[in-house]
Amino acid sequence: MANLQELLKAKSETILxxxxxxxxxxxxxxxxQYFKRTKDAFQNPVGHTIHREMKAVFDELLTGLDxxxxxxxxxRIVRIRAxxxxxxxxxxxxxxGLKQVVRKALAKELEAAxxxxxxxxxxxxxxxxxxxxxxxxxxxxxACRQKIYEIQAQEVKSMYYNVLRRADILCPIPEQxxxxxxxxx
Amino acid sequence: xxxxTPKPQEIAKGLSHQPPSENWMDTxxxxxxxxxxxxxxxxxxxxxxxxxxxxWNPTEADWKLPADWKGIVKDGLKDRLRRFRSxxxxxDICVRCGACADKCHFFIGTGDPxxxxxxxxxxxxSIYRGEFRTAGKILGKLAGGRKLTEEVIKEWFYYFxxxxxxxxxxxxxPYGIDTAEITIIAREILxxxxxxxxxxxxxxxACYHVGNHLGLKPHTFKENIEYLLGDIEENVGIxxxxxxxxxxxxxxxxxxxxxxxxxxxxxxxxxxxxxxEYLGLDYxxxxxxxxxxxxxxxxxxxxxxxxxxxxxAESKRLGVKWILGGECGHMWRVVHxxxxxxxxxxxxxxxPRSPITGTVFENAKSTKMVHVTEFTADLIKNGKLNLDxxxxxxxxxxxxxxxxxxxxxxxxxxxxxxxxxxxxxxxEMPDQTIREQTFCCGSGSGLNAGxxxxxxxxxxxxxxxxxxxxxxxxxVNMLANICAIDRAALKPLMDYWVPAVNVCGLSELVANALxxxxxxxxxxxxxxxxxxxxxxxxxGLEPIEWPEEDEEGGEAGEEGEE
Ligand code: SF4
Ligand code: SF4
Numbered sequence: 001m002a003n004l005q006e007l008l009k010a011k012s013e014t015i016l017x018x019x020x021x022x023x024x025x026x027x028x029x030x031x032x033q034y035f036k037r038t039k040d041a042f043q044n045p046v047g048h049t050i051h052r053e054m055k056a057v058f059d060e061l062l063t064g065l066d067x068x069x070x071x072x073x074x075x076r077i078v079r080i081r082a083x084x085x086x087x088x089x090x091x092x093x094x095x096x097g098l099k100q101v102v103r104k105a106l107a108k109e110l111e112a113a114x115x116x117x118x119x120x121x122x123x124x125x126x127x128x129x130x131x132x133x134x135x136x137x138x139x140x141x142x143a144c145r146q147k148i149y150e151i152q153a154q155e156v157k158s159m160y161y162n163v164l165r166r167a168d169i170l171c172p173i174p175e176q177x178x179x180x181x182x183x184x185x
Numbered sequence: 186x187x188x189x190t191p192k193p194q195e196i197a198k199g200l201s202h203q204p205p206s207e208n209w210m211d212t213x214x215x216x217x218x219x220x221x222x223x224x225x226x227x228x229x230x231x232x233x234x235x236x237x238x239x240x241w242n243p244t245e246a247d248w249k250l251p252a253d254w255k256g257i258v259k260d261g262l263k264d265r266l267r268r269f270r271s272x273x274x275x276x277d278i279c280v281r282c283g284a285c286a287d288k289c290h291f292f293i294g295t296g297d298p299x300x301x302x303x304x305x306x307x308x309x310x311s312i313y314r315g316e317f318r319t320a321g322k323i324l325g326k327l328a329g330g331r332k333l334t335e336e337v338i339k340e341w342f343y344y345f346x347x348x349x350x351x352x353x354x355x356x357x358x359p360y361g362i363d364t365a366e367i368t369i370i371a372r373e374i375l376x377x378x379x380x381x382x383x384x385x386x387x388x389x390x391a392c393y394h395v396g397n398h399l400g401l402k403p404h405t406f407k408e409n410i411e412y413l414l415g416d417i418e419e420n421v422g423i424x425x426x427x428x429x430x431x432x433x434x435x436x437x438x439x440x441x442x443x444x445x446x447x448x449x450x451x452x453x454x455x456x457x458x459x460x461x462e463y464l465g466l467d468y469x470x471x472x473x474x475x476x477x478x479x480x481x482x483x484x485x486x487x488x489x490x491x492x493x494x495x496x497x498a499e500s501k502r503l504g505v506k507w508i509l510g511g512e513c514g515h516m517w518r519v520v521h522x523x524x525x526x527x528x529x530x531x532x533x534x535x536x537p538r539s540p541i542t543g544t545v546f547e548n549a550k551s552t553k554m555v556h557v558t559e560f561t562a563d564l565i566k567n568g569k570l571n572l573d574x575x576x577x578x579x580x581x582x583x584x585x586x587x588x589x590x591x592x593x594x595x596x597x598x599x600x601x602x603x604x605x606x607x608x609x610x611x612x613e614m615p616d617q618t619i620r621e622q623t624f625c626c627g628s629g630s631g632l633n634a635g636x637x638x639x640x641x642x643x644x645x646x647x648x649x650x651x652x653x654x655x656x657x658x659x660x661v662n663m664l665a666n667i668c669a670i671d672r673a674a675l676k677p678l679m680d681y682w683v684p685a686v687n688v689c690g691l692s693e694l695v696a697n698a699l700x701x702x703x704x705x706x707x708x709x710x711x712x713x714x715x716x717x718x719x720x721x722x723x724x725g726l727e728p729i730e731w732p733e734e735d736e737e738g739g740e741a742g743e744e745g746e747e
Contacts, residue, residue, distance in 0.1 A: 030209070042647065042654075044293065046646070083646075147680070148638060151681060155635055155638075
């Protein structure tokens with residue numbers, strides 16, 4: 001029986017390339033070549049980070065999906081996209097795109113296996129992991145947006161804090177319970 | 186933020202955010218929350234005698250431009266082409282080689298082609314060709330020219346207030362074209378139509394009428410510093426009584442007002458106070474020239490001159506010999522590049538000579554202004570400071586070259602010299618991100634407003650990325666710099682990208698390392714009120730043995746106890 005993990009491993013280079021192309025294509029056409037070709041990690045932090053972390057995420061998906069382990073990789077990609085003027089769906093949508101990329105890369109094998117449940121079942125499993133990954137990405141996206149608002153509030157506070165303190169019009173705020181938040185990672 | 190939701194097949198094709206494939210000249214910017222700065226308040230613009238003060242909103246179609254806006258822009262452009270030779274040359278000589286294209290932090294962080302310096306300049310160059318050059322007038326787009334429309338003005342507002350005038354692009358241009366100067370002119374022209382942002386316009390007005398960007402009146406300014414003196418007494422255990430507006434002092438000290446009241450700038454300010462007290466310097470603060478920064482620089486040539494003038498005026502009124510300046514970025518670009526020709530020669534002042542070391546600052550012969558970092562470097566070189574750099578051992582520091590001090594002022598070695606003398610753990614970021622090639626904080630040139638935070642985070646991404654690298658590689662936990670805007674802007678930038686890294690001014694590290702004669706128990710806390718030994722413990726270091734409590738029965742010891 002064909003083993004999906006082996007197949008994905010064998011084709012990982014093509015899959016990653018197409019997955020990367022897919023996310024990079026969400027940037028303006030004139031900039032795509034720059035994001036793809038500029039190899040220097042410091043001259044091209046966006047392209048470089050996305051490339052590096054996508055590979056790490058993919059490797060993780062091959063063997064399972066450990067939320068804690070995969071989160072830092074997804075975080076580095078989503079953190080960038082969360083400030084790049086994308087709608088939430090656009091910021092995290094690249095995760096779901098992996099399903100089509102994989103199906104395309106395995107088109108021949110899937111056709112050959114048509115009828116035999118083995119490979120398809122494995123693919124279904126893999127795709128549910130991708131769905132779960134999308135949810136993780138969305139949690140991270142929300143945490144990033146939340147962070148932006150917190151920082152915004154903090155910036156205003158630190159600007160006026162000393163003026164208020166000097167005017168002696170601050171009163172200590174009693175300890176409050178943390179509001180319910182979605183888990184950060 | 187964009188609102189349209191992509192369809193699944195679009196996600197697969199990855200086309201949802203693809204810009205229209207039309208020629209770049211035909212695409213329009215969208216003004217979305219988080220990506221632009223708010224327009225200037227009417228009162229602020231009027232306060233400076235600015236033209237066409239009005240309520241308007243960038244997200245609305247009608248910007249209420251004056252009736253003859255086209256004529257105003259054309260005349261404004263013509264006038265500047267005549268007055269500024271560099272501008273004329275920059276309009277003509279770009280060969281569009283693309284060497285600058287991917288060097289701008291805003292391009293790197295956004296991928297928006299109009300953030301490529303070459304295209305940013307082309308936004309105005311195309312009008313220059315289309316309206317002033319025969320070929321462009323006749324051939325239009327074929328000759329790279331286009332006509333002036335309201336859309337062009339909106340595009341200018343969007344992209345010229347998304348350039349921090351950092352000059353990184355100019356380092357890579359084989360012709361030395363400085364897109365920052367093109368932005369400066371473009372903003373001047375926008376100003377002619379009353380198009381200014383509030384984060385620049387309001388501080389400028391406050392500075393002109395009150396003396397500093399924050400509009401702190403003289404007594405408030407003084408009280409703010411006195412408050413910091415209270416903190417110093419509590420946390421360091423020394424009592425300082427600086428003077429204000431004192432005639433006959435040897436030196437006038439001027440620093441950006443952000444140092445006087447905003448975190449973490451106040452720690453830098455406390456450090457100046459401690460250093461000057463340690464030296465017994467004969468200096469005074471001015472509550473009128475209470476701003477070293479100059480947002481006029483981001484407005485127009487004339488406004489910059491008006492705001493800058495007060496430093497010389499105050500030095501004359503107080504009869505000081507020379508001026509010492511605090512840690513700031515654009516303040517020093519203005520002093521270094523323009524002050525002398527704008528408001529000099531300062532014949533009422535003497536060539537600065539350090540009263541402690543006797544060093545004559547030949548480099549400041551003309552402006553008569555010395556940077557606190559070179560002043561400090563000279564003190565260290567002459568062995569005038571008793572420094573124990575192990576007191577900063579819980580910090581692993583990297584150095585951010587501010588655009589203005591590095592590319593605008595050539596200040597590369599002095600801060601590093603000081604840094605190496607006050608910390609043991611110092612690691613540089615990669616070569617292509619420091620010194621002349623340093624990456625901007627993303628918030629310079631008056632763009633450090635609150636409302637455009639996302640834009641700032643995108644622009645600051647390349648800087649943060651390099652900090653993250655040294656954080657992961659060397660455990661860097663402190664980003665030091667000598668710029669008030671950096672101190673304010675890098676903190677939130679780090680909170681978002683590399684939260685484990687804190688931000689400080691160089692002088693703060695100097696004050697930490699300074700061994701003060703007769704130190705008391707209070708010295709066991711740093712300027713931020715943190716227990717130094719707690720920080721050391723966290724870093725796995727041995728505690729420092731601080732002096733015993735209240736040795737001489739001084740009050741400071743008691744206060745330090747709490
Ligand atoms: S001056 Fe700086 S911000 Fe402006 S275009 Fe050049 S690199 Fe970009
Ligand atoms: S590097 Fe200079 S000549 Fe080349 S495109 Fe940029 S501005 Fe033009």
